[in-house]
Amino acid sequence: MLCLDPLSTEWDCPLGSKDLDGKEGPWKGGTALPPTGCFPGPWCQDVSLDCKGSPEEAEARAWTVYYYGLLQSCLQQAGLPETQDRSQTPRTGCPGAEVALCILGSPSTFLSLLLEGGVQSPGNMLLCLSPAWLMKVAASGQEGEASLLVSKAVSFYPGGLTFLDDFVPPRHATYFLAGLGPESVHGREAAELARNLTCPTGASAELARLLEDRLLMRWWLSQQSGVAVPATLAFTYRPPGLLRGGDASPGLRLVELSGKEGQETLVKEEVEAFVHSEALGDASQVAVRLSGWRWRGQQTLHLHLRVELPAVVNTVLTLLEKLEEEESVLVEAMCPPARLPLPGSPAPGPELAVRICAVVCRIQGDRPLLSKVVCGVGRGDRLLRHHNTLPRTLGVALAQCGLEEAAQVALLRQRIKEAAEASLAAVLALEAGLSVEQRGGRQVHIDFLGVDLVLTVTGRTLTPAVLKLNSGPCLEACGALEGMWAAPRLGRSVEEAAAAPLVETMLRRSGRHLMDGKQLLVIGAGGVSKKFVWELHLVESDPNHFASQLVQTFIHFDVTEHRRDEENAQLLAELVRARNLKLDGCFSFWDDCLVLTSLLCRELGLPCSPPAAMCLAKQKSRTQRHLLQCQGPPWPATSLHAVTCCPLESEADVERAIYQVPLPGVMKLEFGSGAVGVQLVKDGPQCHEHFSRILHDLKGEVDHPGIGLGWGNAMLLMEFVEGTEHDVDLVVFGGRLLAAFVSDNGPTRLPGFTETAACMPTGLAPEQEAQMVQAAFRCCLGCGLLDGVFNVELKMTGAGPKLIEINPRMGGFYLRDWILELYGVDLLLASTMVACGLQPALPAHPRARGYLVGIMCLVSQHIELLSSPGCRETLQALHDKGLLRLNLLEEALIPGQYEEPYCNVACAGPSLAEARLRLLGICQGLGIDRPNYPVVHFLSHFK
Numbered sequence: 001m002l003c004l005d006p007l008s009t010e011w012d013c014p015l016g017s018k019d020l021d022g023k024e025g026p027w028k029g030g031t032a033l034p035p036t037g038c039f040p041g042p043w044c045q046d047v048s049l050d051c052k053g054s055p056e057e058a059e060a061r062a063w064t065v066y067y068y069g070l071l072q073s074c075l076q077q078a079g080l081p082e083t084q085d086r087s088q089t090p091r092t093g094c095p096g097a098e099v100a101l102c103i104l105g106s107p108s109t110f111l112s113l114l115l116e117g118g119v120q121s122p123g124n125m126l127l128c129l130s131p132a133w134l135m136k137v138a139a140s141g142q143e144g145e146a147s148l149l150v151s152k153a154v155s156f157y158p159g160g161l162t163f164l165d166d167f168v169p170p171r172h173a174t175y176f177l178a179g180l181g182p183e184s185v186h187g188r189e190a191a192e193l194a195r196n197l198t199c200p201t202g203a204s205a206e207l208a209r210l211l212e213d214r215l216l217m218r219w220w221l222s223q224q225s226g227v228a229v230p231a232t233l234a235f236t237y238r239p240p241g242l243l244r245g246g247d248a249s250p251g252l253r254l255v256e257l258s259g260k261e262g263q264e265t266l267v268k269e270e271v272e273a274f275v276h277s278e279a280l281g282d283a284s285q286v287a288v289r290l291s292g293w294r295w296r297g298q299q300t301l302h303l304h305l306r307v308e309l310p311a312v313v314n315t316v317l318t319l320l321e322k323l324e325e326e327e328s329v330l331v332e333a334m335c336p337p338a339r340l341p342l343p344g345s346p347a348p349g350p351e352l353a354v355r356i357c358a359v360v361c362r363i364q365g366d367r368p369l370l371s372k373v374v375c376g377v378g379r380g381d382r383l384l385r386h387h388n389t390l391p392r393t394l395g396v397a398l399a400q401c402g403l404e405e406a407a408q409v410a411l412l413r414q415r416i417k418e419a420a421e422a423s424l425a426a427v428l429a430l431e432a433g434l435s436v437e438q439r440g441g442r443q444v445h446i447d448f449l450g451v452d453l454v455l456t457v458t459g460r461t462l463t464p465a466v467l468k469l470n471s472g473p474c475l476e477a478c479g480a481l482e483g484m485w486a487a488p489r490l491g492r493s494v495e496e497a498a499a500a501p502l503v504e505t506m507l508r509r510s511g512r513h514l515m516d517g518k519q520l521l522v523i524g525a526g527g528v529s530k531k532f533v534w535e536l537h538l539v540e541s542d543p544n545h546f547a548s549q550l551v552q553t554f555i556h557f558d559v560t561e562h563r564r565d566e567e568n569a570q571l572l573a574e575l576v577r578a579r580n581l582k583l584d585g586c587f588s589f590w591d592d593c594l595v596l597t598s599l600l601c602r603e604l605g606l607p608c609s610p611p612a613a614m615c616l617a618k619q620k621s622r623t624q625r626h627l628l629q630c631q632g633p634p635w636p637a638t639s640l641h642a643v644t645c646c647p648l649e650s651e652a653d654v655e656r657a658i659y660q661v662p663l664p665g666v667m668k669l670e671f672g673s674g675a676v677g678v679q680l681v682k683d684g685p686q687c688h689e690h691f692s693r694i695l696h697d698l699k700g701e702v703d704h705p706g707i708g709l710g711w712g713n714a715m716l717l718m719e720f721v722e723g724t725e726h727d728v729d730l731v732v733f734g735g736r737l738l739a740a741f742v743s744d745n746g747p748t749r750l751p752g753f754t755e756t757a758a759c760m761p762t763g764l765a766p767e768q769e770a771q772m773v774q775a776a777f778r779c780c781l782g783c784g785l786l787d788g789v790f791n792v793e794l795k796m797t798g799a800g801p802k803l804i805e806i807n808p809r810m811g812g813f814y815l816r817d818w819i820l821e822l823y824g825v826d827l828l829l830a831s832t833m834v835a836c837g838l839q840p841a842l843p844a845h846p847r848a849r850g851y852l853v854g855i856m857c858l859v860s861q862h863i864e865l866l867s868s869p870g871c872r873e874t875l876q877a878l879h880d881k882g883l884l885r886l887n888l889l890e891e892a893l894i895p896g897q898y899e900e901p902y903c904n905v906a907c908a909g910p911s912l913a914e915a916r917l918r919l920l921g922i923c924q925g926l927g928i929d930r931p932n933y934p935v936v937h938f939l940s941h942f943k
Contacts, residue, residue, distance in 0.1 A: 033059060034066035034185075043072040047085040047164055051152045054132040063185050067129040071107035071154065071162075078111075078483040080160030087152065090168035099124040099510045099841045100171040101503075102150055104131065104190050105179025109472040112479030113177075113499035118156030120503045120843035126153035126171070131189035135170065139198045145442065147198050148173040158844075174510035174841070177202040177447075181212075181296075181472045196441040200509035202448070203471060204440025211427065211446070215254075215291045215328045216242060217469050222249035224426035227419050228456065228465040231279040231333040233270060234291070235263075235316060238325040242430075251279035251333075260320045267320075268313050274331060275306050281456070285334035288315045292327035303334070335454045335465065353378050354397050355389060356453040356464070357474040358420040361501035362446065364508065364824050368424035369849070370417045371448075372498035374477045377401075391481035412455075412462055419464040420451045427469070447509075448502045450474025475499065496847055504824040504843055511829050511841035518836050519583050521576065522551075523597045524559060524590035537581060539572060553581065559593055560701050560710040569599035576604060585835030589810050589828075591673045592710050594618060607837040609808065613784030617808040620670055621647040621716040623783060624803065630782045638782040641775045641794070641803045645718035654691050657717040658684045664720045666753070667691065669698070671711035673807070674900040676704060680720060680751035691715060697897065704898060723797035724941055725804070726762065728776035729811040729819065731830045731840055735786040739830075739842045740773040741819050746938040755901060757855050757938040760818050761848040763912060768796060775801035783808075789831045791815070814854060814887035814904040821885070821908070822848045852885065853915040853942055854906030855923055860899050861933045867893055871926065875905065883907075884922060916942050 049064050050056070056064060072082055101117055101124055103110050110127070117125025128134055133153060136146040149170035155163045178190035180203050191205035210216060218229040220242070231251035236243060239256060255270050257263060275286060288302040302315045312331065319329045355376040363369045375397035376389025392400075394416070398409055427446055436442050450470040455462050478498035525540040525547040537553040541560050548554040555575055559568065576583065586606050588597040594614050601608035616622055627642035646657035647670060667690050668678040677694050681687045694715060701709045725745040731738040742764065746757030762769050776792035783806060791811035793804040809831075810816065816827045823846040830840035857866060865871050879886040885906040893902065907922060909915030916939050920929070929935035 033062050043069075043076075043082045044085070047083075048087045048166075049129070049164075051130070051133050052166070054135070054151070056130060056132050060130065060132065064130040064132075067107060067185075071127070071129070074107050074111050074483070075160060075162065078115075078160065080115075081162075083154060083162040083164055085164045087164050087166040090166040091155075091171075092169075093167065093171055095169050096172050097514070097838055098171070099175075099507065099514070099839075100126060100150060100173050101175045101177075101506050101510065102126045102128060102134070102148065102153070102173040103177050104128045104134065104186065104193065105177075105184065105472070108479075109179055109181075109476045110177075110479075112475060112482055112497055113502060114156050115160060115479075115482075116497040116499040116503050117506070118160070118162075119158050120500075120845060121507060121841070122157045122844065123155050125156040125503075126150055126173075127156070128153050131186050131193060134173075134193055136193060136197075142198055145196050145198045148176055148193065173197075173199050174513050175200045175202065175506045177506075179203075179472055180205055180208040181470065194440065194444070197443055198513075199443060200506070200513050201441055201444045202446070202506070204444045206438060206440035207431070207444060207446060208471065209293045210242070210430070211449070211469050211471065212296055213291060213293065214468050215330060216240070217427075218252060218466075219243055219254070220430055221423055221426050221466055222252050224429055225422040227422050227426070228463055230335055230454070230465055230467060231274075231277070231281070231283070233274040233331040234328045235267065235270070235320065236326075236328040237320075237323040239328070240326045251277075257320070257323075260323055263320060264313075264317060267316050268309075271313050271316060271331060272309055275309060275312065280306065280333045283333040283335065286312060287332050287334055288312060288319065289330050289332070290319055290322065290327065291330050292324075294324065294327065335456055354401060354455075355385075356394070356397075356416065356455070357477050358416060358451045358453065359448060359474050359478050359498045360420045360424040360451060361448045361499075362424065362428065362505055363501050363849075364505075364820055364826070366428055368421040368428070368449075369501050370420050371496075371501050372478045372481075373413070373416055373420075374474070374481050374498075376477070391477050391484070393481070412464075415462070416453060416464045419453060419466060423451050423466055423469065424449045443513075445509075447505050448475070448499075500843075500847065501824070504846070507841040507843055508824060508826065508829070511826075511833060514838055514841065515829070515832055515836065518585065518832070519581065520832055520835060521581065521583050521586040521600075523572075523586065523588040523600065524593035537583070553579065555579075559596060562592060562596065562710045563712070565596040565599055569596055569603050572596075572600050573603035585832065585837070587831055587835035589812065589831065590706075591618075591671075591807065591809065592706070592708055594808055607787060607835060609785045609787050613786070614808055616783045617780075617785060617806045618671060618711075620668065620805050621645050621718075623779075623806055624718065627779060627782050627803065638778045640799075641779055641801055643719040643721060643802055645716050648691060648715040648717055651688065651691070654687050654717070655684075658687055661717050662719050663687075665717050666720050667694075667715060667717050668753075669694070669708060670714040670716050671708035673707050675748075675753045675755065676707045676898045676900060677715075678753040680753075681717070687717060704896070721795050721797050721802045723795040723802070725793065725795050726764070726772055726801075727758075727811060727815065728772055728792045728794060729815055729827060730773075730776055730780060730790045730792065731827070731834075731842060732777070732780060732785065732790065733787055733834055733839050735781065737773075737777050738840060738844075739825060739846060740776065741815075741823065741825075741846075742769050742772055743815070743818070744941060746941050754858065754899060755856055757853070757935075757942070758814070758904070758906075759851065759853040759912065759915070759942045760822060761851065763942055764796065772796060772801050775803070779803050779806060780808075787834050789827050789834065813889050813901070814885075814906065817885065817887055818852050818854075818906070822850065822852060824849075850908050850910050851912045851915040852906045852908050853912065853919045853939065854885070854887075854904045855919060855928060855935055855938060856901035857903050857905060857928060858899055858933070859893055859896070859902050861930070862902070862928060863893055865927050866902060874926065875903075878922070884919075912942055 114125055114127055133151055135149045139145045139147050150173055151170045152166050155165050178194050194201050194204045215234050221227045222229050233253045235255050237257045284306055286304055286306055304311045316329050358373045359371045360368050361371050373394045374391045375394055377397050377400055378389050431446055452467045453464045454467055456465050520536045522536050523539045525545050538551040539555045539557050541558045543556045586601050588594055595618055598608050598611040598614040624642045624645045628639050630638035644661050646660050648654055664682045667681050679690050681690055698704055698713050727743045729741045742762040743758055743760040744762050780790050785808055789810040791807040794801045810827045820826050825846055833840045875886050878884045887904045889901050907915050907918035923929040923935045
């Protein structure tokens, strides 16, 4: 038997009839000393917990010592080492230029988050055990707001390593999250610290007041998301504005009271109607409780049989006397146990009760994502609380109750996911309608949510119902489950932490915070696929480019003649100085302008990879020939990834190259992009023919804008290597690899090399993926590319990865969108941070959330289809509904001899096979798949 008592929370008092104590305020801090002797461990007691300049009183100091002991106990139970005190040697760091994720609260509540933060951003996840370790200072230029400085904290690193650190000067928090639950000792201080900060903030007392109000949340969830909630009758006294207006669900009845006395008749009528209503279903008991911020964690529950009408009425009338404005008395149905297996099946054993809690996180695009579900199991005749049950996975909990059939468990898991994610979606909608004051600050946003659920039976269908929302208890329960497998002696790898998406969001918001107010200059606007970047200063050749209306400063300057880049860099530097632009960085995502950008950065003293490195990477034959000379050490040498090639400027060069490069070979433009003019050549005559055709057709920029002809139309012949083609997008800072994302490409339409299909993440074996990443990184280092976001094209051959070319800029077309969708990492943000000399705020080990498989639409193959308004409207509608992802490379459908893809159509799925199948169905339905453009063949590599 499966049940979850809606009244059992981790801070409820035992059931009984004793009066409420009526304390004011939800926090217990400041009223008592902590318990002593709780953590008798072997750890060092002689640690420096005092913060210089901020001495604590005895009581506050006792709580700091208590929390330090609690942290050591948590680490010990997880099989992790004791915290090392290195506060005698203060950390200096780079205040204002580095990530600092600051947590103020109980170590046990946030342990999952702290450990995951230590893995994903080593040394930047900081736990403050006392408000005295933090300080607010007024922010210049931002009236009413303050920066948060961290003077002392416990820093977290991979492997569960922790260090007690002092920071001189203090570190500037780039993200702040405080424990604001009723169990919080520092609740009042934390609420004040979180209010009106300049840095991103994940919680505030103002939002906590709304989130943890049972009645308000049930009312809002039933209105906004259609999520099932327990049948509830609420007597409200002068309710808040959010509870006024609108229709709730049939099982949620609000009775607004004009006063607290003389309500006997009304209460009796309403209670009688409620206990006899169909909304209660098979519930045999009801519970009466107070609801409101003042009563969190300080209440007694009153259970009554449903038929005991006088007792229920008397309890309600007694509690009404204690109400203040915006508070309520709730009469709730005790959700009846859901028998598993369903009725008609033999009972599997003694009656059990299950507590279900879920952690949901906000990810990019302000979307909810279920992170983890944890259950507690106990006797059905006793209340279950977060702190008195052992955590279990949903599958184990259901199996204990007799439900083991895989399809049923999967269906139930999906329903829980939908209910939990709908809850956070509703909360985000509520948040979006609040003012800055109602949220507690401009930067306050809810980034994760704990959802307590119960299973109810409708007919023969198990349906999750949301009981309440919280911030800490569900995260703590997930951390307890993860801690069971953390001990190295168990030898078991841990699945993704519940806090992983939250850490990702904290880092992304931190990165944006560090970039607040930065002034960047972009060289070259590019085409429609680059639309996302124009919020800056721009240098562009086309005075009528639509981007000129979207930037703060537009400088019209001809940047197409790249043989004059050095001279143009000097002229541009003079224009920047003349306009008194105070730039923090300069960058380009347009192939043609990369060398010019590097030269301009040198002129202005801005961070960038050196011009020599950019020139080397820009010219394809120089790249390969240079890397062939990199024989090592260290081993394996970078030369292993390079291939033979020859530059071509004349027919004589072609004749000479035929005898130096093994044929068949690949002939391409030396400075080209987009695979324009790239062709497989099998023998000498084909080499001469293709060389002559390119020299005739593609003489300059006007012949095919945007593919590098401003650098001339020189060509090269390189060795053709068999294998699968892959893209590796790298983030490199200070010569260190921070992140790498590998995608796979489908077979091309030989003898051309225009891209046809792609998938992400890669289907390569882990060892091959690692080889691909290391090859791409070594090739960048070999060329001197030490800072930037780079796109490297390689082939995986029988001899390992072989380099096709390096694009010393962010991957274009669909890549930024895909990486943001799957990994939550924004390459554009990373590019701008590197350009400003800031280390990008990236997770060290990003994990993909599913798969994307995409197909390119070509003008030559799909012009009739794409010219149809109905087709384009259908594609856009499917994109808007989330059924596919549409990325445009061009806006105009212009046929040409040398083509690039017009757009990419992709489908997502939890597995590569499912994403591939969905895409194939859409391509067949829309007519993208056709005999001369066989989508099945182009997707054949993705298995």
